Amino acid sequence: MTGPGENACQRRGVSCGACCGIYNLTLGEDDRSRLIRDRTAEFANVDLTQAGSFASYRQAREAVEAGIPRFNAETYVCPFFGIPRGRDSAGCMVHPSITGNPHSQNFSFYGASICQTYDCPNKERDVNLVYSDYCSRFPEYARLMADTRFFNLLISLPGFLQTLAAALDGDPAERADWLSRLDALANARLLAPESQAVASFEFRRFTNDEEELLDVFGHLNQFDRVRMLDTFRSLG
Numbered sequence: 001m002t003g004p005g006e007n008a009c010q011r012r013g014v015s016c017g018a019c020c021g022i023y024n025l026t027l028g029e030d031d032r033s034r035l036i037r038d039r040t041a042e043f044a045n046v047d048l049t050q051a052g053s054f055a056s057y058r059q060a061r062e063a064v065e066a067g068i069p070r071f072n073a074e075t076y077v078c079p080f081f082g083i084p085r086g087r088d089s090a091g092c093m094v095h096p097s098i099t100g101n102p103h104s105q106n107f108s109f110y111g112a113s114i115c116q117t118y119d120c121p122n123k124e125r126d127v128n129l130v131y132s133d134y135c136s137r138f139p140e141y142a143r144l145m146a147d148t149r150f151f152n153l154l155i156s157l158p159g160f161l162q163t164l165a166a167a168l169d170g171d172p173a174e175r176a177d178w179l180s181r182l183d184a185l186a187n188a189r190l191l192a193p194e195s196q197a198v199a200s201f202e203f204r205r206f207t208n209d210e211e212e213l214l215d216v217f218g219h220l221n222q223f224d225r226v227r228m229l230d231t232f233r234s235l236g
């Protein structure tokens with residue numbers, strides 16, 4: 001069910017900040033949550049009417065977070081990703097809908113034009129939020145939603161999104177087996193190091209060839225990789 005104003009980045013109770021770099025920090029779930037709470041608490045002191053206040057916050061947070069190793073040194077980590085004022089899930093704390101200032105994202109490294117126009121490939125391809133609905137069943141919503149390689153594979157199955165929509169809406173008993181096989185793939189993919197450092201920018205081949213599939217599950221042993229290959233093929 002899609003509520004008003006919901007999109008793949010912001011669903012009721014879950015959100016994704018992969019493109020803002022939050023998963024580029026080598027942090028476990030608890031430390032990442034703590035970091036987001038720290039950012040949020042510090043940003044509460046920012047005076048939204050003072051440009052210098054935004055700049056000071058950014059400078060201070062970048063300095064504090066500089067010591068946290070990155071998975072990818074080229075991917076920027078934006079300290080404005082936290083829990084926006086008046087919201088209960090993470091998002092952009094300087095989004096114009098929060099600050100009332102259409103230019104407030106210009107205080108960030110990317111700037112308002114990039115922040116407001118960038119949509120990750122998965123968001124663009126999941127226009128009806130079917131895959132987003134599926135991902136929202138997982139605590140790791142963002143890491144599945146932003147994983148372009150995994151979604152590439154899934155939508156290479158003919159009619160995948162239609163089958164998924166039917167499975168989510170239909171008789172649970174009828175579709176339980178299909179969904180449980182998809183869950184097995186998703187849970188296996190969440191263990192991949194690539195999934196833990198997801199940025200939404202990786203866009204590999206749009207194919208379901210065996211080599212790509214086995215590489216997506218390259219963290220598993222040979223037996224389990226072949227099992228995932230068979231599971232994947234059984235979904236088509």
Ligand code: SF4
Nearest residue numbers: 020078081092108115
């Ligand atoms: S300013 Fe841009 S990069 Fe930073 S949190 Fe907001 S949308 Fe993400």
